[in-house]
Amino acid sequence: MTQTLDIQCEANLPVPPAQVWETVATGSGNLRWVFEMEIEPWVGGIVSRGPSTVTVWDPPRHFACLRAIEGFSALLEYRIEAREGGSVMYTSIHREYIHPIDDLDFQRDIAEKHTFFYNHTLEQYLRHFNGRPATFVELLAPAGSQAPDALKKLCHRLGLPDDVAQGDTVQVTLPDAGQQEAVVDYLHPAFLGLRTRDGLYRFFGRNAWGWPIGMSLHLFAEGIDAKHTEQAWRTWLDETFG
Structure with missing residues (x-):
């Protein structure tokens, strides 16, 4: 039986969708808030972190990539929804499918806390340094x-x-x-x-x-x-x- 880790973060960001997209779905953008992660911009493209494969490429609304190896798969997904007044509702989804393990709570604790910190850093970048390369x-x-x-x-x-x-x-x-x-x-x-x-x-x-x-x-x-x-x-x- 497969076990699932499912972590979701949401934020209302005071920037237009294209700026959020450029920050989360490009290599230069990822350097500003998370880590080195080059992305080939098409479905089936390679994402260097993992490595993973792009499964959804719909700029500037929806990006997803999947890493799949024997006994483990991990989905990273970003949804960017424009709101009135020029803001964005941003949703990050981190989902892992793994074979049963004894320390699932330990793994969930690590993944949740890192995901929350990374997404907080994204907010800090977009609120205080938006548009500046890193x-x-x-x-x-x-x-x-x-x-x-x-x-x-x-x-x-x-x-x-x-x-x-x-x-x-x-x-x-x-x-x-x-x-x-x-x-x-x-x-x-x-x-x-x-x-x-x-x-x-x-x-x-x-x-x-x-x-x-x-x-x-x-x-x-x-x-x-x-x-x-x-x-x-x-x-x-x-x-x-x-």
Whole structure:
């Protein structure tokens, strides 16, 4: 008997459908909020993440892709519905079909929390940086970041106070940008999102599930040196968790 994970997110976004489509259904758009994912723009086209195959291509309304291997398949779907006044109702669907496993609740917890964080980041991009291309940097912290208190340690190193709350404006020290004012746009025991004037900094506390912490940076200033930025953060992560 196949088991199903079904995760859905919805948001009312203050941008026209074409701008949402360009952000979720193109390679350059995905760099602005999620991860590297090139998409061939036709039904049957290849999506590099997975890899998957495009199953629906109806710009700017409906996109879906499917990854299918023995014992597992995963559907990613975006629906974009225009509303009066120029806004959009955006729906994201993440669905997995898997053979029965003992840890389904564990897998659901991981998938739900990551999906919610990614879609929150999409909203942040469209509300605060819409139309700006991104330099994308992705990192994995050393094995020492698997410790139960690793994300808390990272927050302290950034300069966040113990009583910080989502929505707070704080002063943080970033390896790639120095002292910066940032909004804590997302705060969860396993995730941290910081929004600066020119970037979205995403911290994935996967130590909550026994894995190293991950990071993604979506940087919108011109002239960003991705290799220099990656090295600055890698050194910082090694110092913090090495």
